[in-house]
Amino acid sequence: MCSSDKYSGEKNRYWIPNLDINKKVITREIQYYLGPESTVRPYTREGEDGFLITTAGECLTDEQIDDICRKSKEAWERQVAARAKTNSGKQLKRPLHQPVVVSRGDTSVSSKRRRRGNDRDEKFEVTNAEGIIVS
Numbered sequence: 834m835c836s837s838d839k840y841s842g843e844k845n846r847y848w849i850p851n852l853d854i855n856k857k858v859i860t861r862e863i864q865y866y867l868g869p870e871s872t873v874r875p876y877t878r879e880g881e882d883g884f885l886i887t888t889a890g891e892c893l894t895d896e897q898i899d900d901i902c903r904k905s906k907e908a909w910e911r912q913v914a915a916r917a918k919t920n921s922g923k924q925l926k927r928p929l930h931q932p933v934v935v936s937r938g939d940t941s942v943s944s945k946r947r948r949r950g951n952d953r954d955e956k957f958e959v960t961n962a963e964g965i966i967v968s
Contacts, residue, residue: 847892855905
């Protein structure tokens with residue numbers, strides 16, 4: 834899963850795809866797995882986003898990558914839970930998109946409108962179910 838490239842010095846560079854890997858998690862875990870001199874940074878290789886790992890030793894093992902993916906999933910789940918908790922009861926960022934009730938189910942007053950005459954100012958009357966004018 835890792836691609837390697839040697840460069841000047843004694844360190845190896847490896848690339849892994851970022852699929853299922855949280856940047857904060859791999860950054861936090863890389864020195865635990867590969868030693869204090871190891872670094873990781875975002876890197877695009879042949880058009881695919883991933884991470885470039887620089888280390889004096891070998892690349893991450895499949896088990897280590899699986900562990901990072903598991904921890905990444907847990908981190909994303911915590912973020913979603915925290916976001917849901919902080920957004921409950923919060924004002925909308927777009928108040929113009931606040932839902933407005935247009936109608937509700939069964940009501941006692943009908944919303945039928947009837948045109949009254951041929952006046953240019955188009956006056957309307959609201960009637961209830963029996964046809965009695967209510968406004």
